Amino acid sequence: MTSSTIQSQEDHDNDLTVTAPPYTGDVDLEKAITRTSMINKQSSKKICPYDKNDLPPHHLEKIYTDETSTTDSSSRSISPDDIPDGGYGWVITVAGFLGYFVMYGVTNLWGLFSQAYATSVLEGKATTLELITIGSLIFVSINMFSPLSSLLVSRIGTRFTYGLGGFLMCLAVILAGFSTEVWHLYLTQGLLFGFGGSFLYMAVTSVIPQWFTARRGTAMGISSAGSGIGALALSPMVNFLIIEYGLPWAYRILGFFLLGICAIGTILIKDRLPRSQRKNLPVKSPFQLSMFKDVNFVIWLFGSVISLMGYLPPLFYLPKYAAEIGINQTDASNLLAILSAMNAVGRIGLGFVADKVGRLNMFIIVSVLSGAFSFVIWQFAISYNILLVFCILWGATSGLYYALAAPITVCIVGSHNISGGLSILFITSAIAAMGTPISAAIQQITPNNGYFGIQMFSGAVYVLGAMICIYLKYRLTGSLLAKY
CATH class of the missing domain: 1.20.1250.20 (MFS general substrate transporter like domains)
Structure with missing residues (x-):
């Protein structure tokens, strides 16, 4: 069985799998599949939300979409630096x-x-x-x-x-x-x-x-x-x-x-x-002599x-x-x-x-x-x-x-x-x-x-x-x- 056949079968079963490098005949196929599986497991443990610009080319984009869609919006924190300068x-x-x-x-x-x-x-x-x-x-x-x-x-x-x-x-x-x-x-x-x-x-x-x-x-x-x-x-x-x-x-x-x-x-x-x-x-002392x-x-x-x-x-x-x-x-x-x-x-x-x-x-x-x-x-x-x-x-x-x-x-x-x-x-x-x-x-x-x-x-x-x-x-x- 060729590497392209294996890749096609895995993509069909699980679209979250990162594409493995093409088989050139000089790479151990079993090690290549094992390495791909490890990449998938490590990627699934990352904390969301992601910055897409910081991810490698073969990132698991679907994980980001699925996880954020199930997150309760009320649990998201407000940034202390995000001052509205108006509104309420x-x-x-x-x-x-x-x-x-x-x-x-x-x-x-x-x-x-x-x-x-x-x-x-x-x-x-x-x-x-x-x-x-x-x-x-x-x-x-x-x-x-x-x-x-x-x-x-x-x-x-x-x-x-x-x-x-x-x-x-x-x-x-x-x-x-x-x-x-x-x-x-x-x-x-x-x-x-x-x-x-x-x-x-x-x-x-x-x-x-x-x-x-x-x-x-x-x-x-x-x-x-x-x-x-x-x-x-x-x-x-x-x-x-x-x-x-x-x-x-x-x-x-x-x-x-x-x-x-x-x-x-x-x-x-x-x-x-x-x-x-x-x-x-952090709560600072209201009176700081260092000032x-x-x-x-x-x-x-x-x-x-x-x-x-x-x-x-x-x-x-x-x-x-x-x-x-x-x-x-x-x-x-x-x-x-x-x-x-x-x-x-x-x-x-x-x-x-x-x-x-x-x-x-x-x-x-x-x-x-x-x-x-x-x-x-x-x-x-x-x-x-x-x-x-x-x-x-x-x-x-x-x-x-x-x-x-x-x-x-x-x-x-x-x-x-x-x-x-x-x-x-x-x-x-x-x-x-x-x-x-x-x-x-x-x-x-x-x-x-x-x-x-x-x-x-x-x-x-x-x-x-x-x-x-x-x-x-x-x-x-x-x-x-x-x-x-």
Whole structure:
């Protein structure tokens, strides 16, 4: 029997057999058949799916087809590197928007709350410095508890962390309604609200990079715009509740209203990778001291934190400043709402532009502009109309840190160090909350308790932070005009 007859018979019986070399008369036929059988057995043990380009010419193509057809598609894993840059990510962005709506919407209104406390429940019981410091404590708590929050996100998941943070914040608002002493507010709206906010903040900032790459700045801009929209919507609402029902009941009604918003966000948010895959990923320490060896990262910390110190004083002092120049409580509330609305518009619009021109570039530009507006406009805002101009211009540029901080940090430290980088950034950002008590101290030594010192301080730290970031950009790109 010839080799071609044997080959034809075997092909008929089993079409999975690799074709043996033609018989030339010098090859032992029995060894050739045995070798072919061994090749078939070894090929059948390969793990699917195959890369066809890596297989030898005589590969068993039918094995690949049969095995993949019987594999349950639900058991296929999602690649950690296959980021959709959209899709359900936009729903995640909405959940982030709702989270920022509650967290920073309430925080940005502290100037309104403190002015109401100073003229009602705590009149004669607390100084301006004591009341303003409560707002700073919220920011300190949000940032200082971020490493714990980051660890909880890594081990338990985004949805649980988001929901827990939302519940604690709403509980803090409700409990603050029972406050009769200033230290009650330190524990509730200051510490507890900030503690819950840190969980929600880390949940949002950690989950958005899972869904976006090229559009990350836009997504973070939309999410962080919730803080401006939150203050815009809540400012007239809180002012109405205080006038109609008093400060304690205004807090309680607000707390239950915000609880419903947090519940919606908790339902919408989720991690991109399923829990079965996340638990197999290595969990890094949320605080890595080795990252301080990265000089560029350290420079970014200095620049961003110094710039951020200028954000809180105008925000918290606006209602008090408006009262000083003769603007009534309702108009002051409207000015704060307009400032917050422009803050939201700036975060979305400028966040989108930042993806085009470079996120660090945009951060530098808006920091310089915010400082200039404090220098040139705020000190001359002695009427409603001029103060309105300041609220529009400064509001549009001042809060872009919250949209760009995370994407810029990822660009500097790399996506593999995002958890450690953001944890360190948030902890050091707590230093920026010192901008408010520093401003209060400056006001005390200013003649007639004027606001000139506060205005100059806010503008100076914005510009100084921008100059540090310009130096960072030159180190990273070697050019002042490059996109980064």
